[in-house]
Amino acid sequence: MSPSSFFSTTTVTGFLDDILLHFPPQNDDVNRPVFFSSGSDNSTPKINTSISGSDDGETNHSEVNPIDEQRRRRRKISNREAARRSRLRKQKHLENLRNRLSRYENGSRELMKRLMFVNHHGQIFRRDNQRLRSESVMLQQKLCYLHQVLELHHHTLSASAWPCNN
Known part of the structure; x- marks a missing residue:
């Protein structure tokens, strides 16, 4: 387990819940809600309503099996x-x-240059060909x-030059 995941907000929140569960507040603090950050993007505090007015430290919420809580x-x-890995895969795919x-854009530009070159030389050859045809005519x-x-x-010449041939 990495240090960043060990000290995640969920772990810290669970730790605080465990502290409140095992060490209930004194009688003068019973009616005051406890605030703590949820670790999400919202900056609004959340109220922990699991504090009970009894001195024995029991909570109002239903009993949760500690193994189920750990699994959760x-x-x-x-x-x-998994979401982080998915975002990284998506980012990598987008970069790809x-x-x-x-x-493809570079290849397209190169092909356009080559096409312009071929068209230009084609026009020169057509002009030369037309000139040569007219010269031939x-x-x-x-x-x-x-x-x-x-x-x-x-x-x-044959009729007048050789009078002896008749």
């Missing part, structure tokens, strides 16, 4: 520890989700024109 206290402590989100037109000029020149 152990169960409370166990439940607090935040880390994953951060990695112009060169084909020039080639066709030169071919026609050569054919015309060839026919004129």
